[in-house]
Amino acid sequence: MTTAAPVRRVVIVGASAAGLTAAEALRREGFEGAVTLVGEEHHLPYDRPPLSKQILTGAWPVERAALRRPSDLDALGLDLRLGSRAVRLSPASRTVTLADGAELGYDALIVATGVRPRRLAGHTAPGVHVLRTLEDARRMRERLGAGRRLVVIGAGFLGSEVAAAARSLGASVTVVETAPLPLARVVGDRVGAHLAQLHRDHGVDLRTGVRVGEIVAHGGQVGGVTLTDGTVLPADDVLVAIGSEPNTDWLGGSGLDLADGVVCDQHLTAGPGVYAAGDVARWHHPLFGATLRVEHRTNAAEQGIAAARALLAPERARPFAPVPYFWSDQHGVRIQAFGHLRDHDEAQVVEGAPAEGRFLVAYRTGRRLTGALAVAMPPKALHPWRAAIAAETDWRTLPTAPLPA
Amino acid sequence: MHVEVDQPKCVASGQCVLMAPDVFDQDDDGIVELLTDRPGPGHRDGVREAAAVCPAAAIRLEEE
Numbered sequence: 001m002t003t004a005a006p007v008r009r010v011v012i013v014g015a016s017a018a019g020l021t022a023a024e025a026l027r028r029e030g031f032e033g034a035v036t037l038v039g040e041e042h043h044l045p046y047d048r049p050p051l052s053k054q055i056l057t058g059a060w061p062v063e064r065a066a067l068r069r070p071s072d073l074d075a076l077g078l079d080l081r082l083g084s085r086a087v088r089l090s091p092a093s094r095t096v097t098l099a100d101g102a103e104l105g106y107d108a109l110i111v112a113t114g115v116r117p118r119r120l121a122g123h124t125a126p127g128v129h130v131l132r133t134l135e136d137a138r139r140m141r142e143r144l145g146a147g148r149r150l151v152v153i154g155a156g157f158l159g160s161e162v163a164a165a166a167r168s169l170g171a172s173v174t175v176v177e178t179a180p181l182p183l184a185r186v187v188g189d190r191v192g193a194h195l196a197q198l199h200r201d202h203g204v205d206l207r208t209g210v211r212v213g214e215i216v217a218h219g220g221q222v223g224g225v226t227l228t229d230g231t232v233l234p235a236d237d238v239l240v241a242i243g244s245e246p247n248t249d250w251l252g253g254s255g256l257d258l259a260d261g262v263v264c265d266q267h268l269t270a271g272p273g274v275y276a277a278g279d280v281a282r283w284h285h286p287l288f289g290a291t292l293r294v295e296h297r298t299n300a301a302e303q304g305i306a307a308a309r310a311l312l313a314p315e316r317a318r319p320f321a322p323v324p325y326f327w328s329d330q331h332g333v334r335i336q337a338f339g340h341l342r343d344h345d346e347a348q349v350v351e352g353a354p355a356e357g358r359f360l361v362a363y364r365t366g367r368r369l370t371g372a373l374a375v376a377m378p379p380k381a382l383h384p385w386r387a388a389i390a391a392e393t394d395w396r397t398l399p400t401a402p403l404p405a
Numbered sequence: 406m407h408v409e410v411d412q413p414k415c416v417a418s419g420q421c422v423l424m425a426p427d428v429f430d431q432d433d434d435g436i437v438e439l440l441t442d443r444p445g446p447g448h449r450d451g452v453r454e455a456a457a458v459c460p461a462a463a464i465r466l467e468e469e
Contacts, residue, residue, distance in 0.1 A: 021457055028453060047462055067462050297460040298420060305457055327416055379417045379435030
């Protein structure tokens, strides 16, 4: 890389966890130039994991989802552009154009525009929901409760958490899933079967191996969901939880590589002066030898920090190689995992027992330990496994007994 | 530096313990416990990193 001009103006597009954390990291590293943080939503930066948990159940007031106090945000000295959508990137002139026509020049840009929920085409009747924003959660919360019937399409993490939250509010809940088991491609059949049983133990009507025909509306209000086998599932509300798509439309024509996300190198560089972080970023992960796009909360923060550091000191940047982490709360049970579990070759219970409701599973991909997941185990039990994943441990050298802490 | 933790917000990820093990610990449920609310100079960078990556935004710092 040629010697870069000093960075005086940074624009960050996306004001959620990745974008905010990047802005904070710039200041923490001593950057005193201009930082413009652009967010499409009108709210101050807030956290999304509670939306399908405490915000949906009403256990927390919405203010508790704020990522930072207003005074902490003020202290960062940002040019905060909320309610502003970026519509175009012009790399040649290093300019981001906003929906209102404003043009933001930058020396360095961080793209942190996240993802949006995939929808079923043509379904917009009241009572048909997706869950990504605070408004989505508020809208659902107003409608869920005892006597209400919710159908959740998709038994992924989001669908499962919403099903659990809705059950705790007394709603009747049916979850429909095309795969034979929930989440099996990520967590494996054993854990998937456990999660299925957990739903059923808590009164969720889980229908797996079925396909949705259509969402039925009567008089402009959702009435139910039909399955392709002819089954009709009556519903007052339907949540469509069938995955996400990266928000890269605004980058069309920019010349960036947009193959399912903003494609970056190991240092999160997507183009000259352009970096990406969070759910939208796809990068080559040296630890797993694969190109990943990770939609987990911890990755958003870690990647925001890494992008900020790479931007300030490209010559010192190290490959971004974290051990990914996620958690999920379902029916009062916490699931936690480290590593890259998806498309694993083998999964083994290595501590506890599914029958007891508490266990730890190790995952093999190729010859190596690549992941570990705990159901209702003390969280510290996972730490030695995290270290073993980071150390690229050969599967055959794993002890059959628990790793020493 | 003064550190505060919001235990009801904590999601037990343990990221803070990985980054600043002399300042943060976890109980049996994984919930954060502060070992000191005034970390010494050698621990402060780790504490800042822990606050930044905490997936529950449950760690708050006052720089003094």
